[in-house]
Structure formats: C-alpha cells, structure tokens
Amino acid sequence: MKTCIIYASTHHGNTKKVIDAIANEFEVDLIDATSVKEKDISSYDVIGYASGIYAAQFHQAVQNFASVNMPRDKKVFFIMTSATNKDFSKGFVKTIENRNPAILGAFTCKGYNTFGPFKLIGGTGKGHPDETDLKDAVEFYKRTVLKES
Numbered sequence: 373m374k375t376c377i378i379y380a381s382t383h384h385g386n387t388k389k390v391i392d393a394i395a396n397e398f399e400v401d402l403i404d405a406t407s408v409k410e411k412d413i414s415s416y417d418v419i420g421y422a423s424g425i426y427a428a429q430f431h432q433a434v435q436n437f438a439s440v441n442m443p444r445d446k447k448v449f450f451i452m453t454s455a456t457n458k459d460f461s462k463g464f465v466k467t468i469e470n471r472n473p474a475i476l477g478a479f480t481c482k483g484y485n486t487f488g489p490f491k492l493i494g495g496t497g498k499g500h501p502d503e504t505d506l507k508d509a510v511e512f513y514k515r516t517v518l519k520e521s
C-alpha cells in the first residue's frame with residue numbers, strides 16, 4: 373500500500389510535527405503543497421491531507437493542490453491541528469467529492485496558536501502538539517489508515 377500526505381503547516385509547524393511522527397514509523401511520502409502545485413499522485417493507494425486550520429478551513433495551498441491533482445476513487449484521510457481542536461474536514465471534502473473519495477477518517481489535535489490577539493496573551497495551545505498528541509496520531513494512522521487499506 374502506497375501512501376502520501378499532502379500538507380501545509382505555515383503557522384508554527386504544528387501539523388508538520390504530527391505528520392513527521394507518522395512518517396517516522398511508517399512508509400509515507402510527504403508533499404508540501406505550499407511548494408508543489410502540480411504532481412501526479414495517481415500511483416498512491418491512500419492519500420492524506422494535513423493542514424493547520426486558518427479561518428475554519430484547510431490551508432488554501434492544500435485546497436488548490438486537491439482540486440488540481442486529486443485522482444478519482446482513492447482512499448483518503450485527514451489530519452488537522454487547530455486552536456479549537458474541531459474536525460474541519462467536512463468543508464474540505466467538498467473540494468474533492470466529485471472525485472468519489474472513500475473517506476477513512478480524520479485526526480485532529482490542538483496546535484500552538486499565536487494568531488492576532490492571542491499573541492498578546494502568550495498564545496493558546498502552548499506545547500501542542502505534545503507527546504500524547506503525536507502518539508495518538510500514530511495510533512490513528514495504525515487503526516484507521518493501515519487497517520482499512
């Protein structure tokens with residue numbers, strides 16, 4: 373099974389920490405959507421999209437990458453870090469739903485956030501993702517992505 377993760381992690385590298393933890397344990401190719409705009413990813417069996425959340429959305433570069441490059445009929449999963457630790461993947465699915473993806477699941481955890489006024493109070497989610505978040509992400513990958521594919 374060949375897996376790639378398309379990602380953008382521009383605020384504090386929070387999301388990159390999460391996908392690095394997964395890539396350290398499993399064979400996964402990481403593709404930075406802020407620098408790679410077009411790529412043939414049709415040889416991958418499973419495609420992950422990972423992003424910090426900005427204004428309640430996945431990073432624009434990840435959305436653009438998906439709308440340009442997403443092949444049809446692939447297994448897909450999502451990884452997010454955010455201030456609120458909510459699942460924002462439903463909005464992102466709209467970008468790719470015309471490619472008939474099979475959604476495996478979504479992982480979310482808190483990420484350190486110093487956006488706007490939060491900077492004045494030292495930020496929120498300090499220290500996240502922490503060791504437990506990274507362990508949970510690896511478990512998610514094992515349980516949700518490896519087992520289902």
Ligand SMILES: Cc1cc2nc3c(=O)[nH]c(=O)nc-3n(C[C@H](O)[C@H](O)[C@H](O)COP(=O)(O)O)c2cc1C
Pocket residue numbers: 380381382383384385386387388423424425426427428429453454455456457458482483484485486487
């Ligand atoms: C411009 C901006 C907008 C953000 N908007 C949201 C938001 O709408 N909801 C939320 O929960 N977190 C929001 N955050 C917090 C980030 O999602 C969080 O810090 C995330 O971990 C950043 O990931 P990264 O370091 O991988 O880029 C925002 C951060 C920035 C810089």
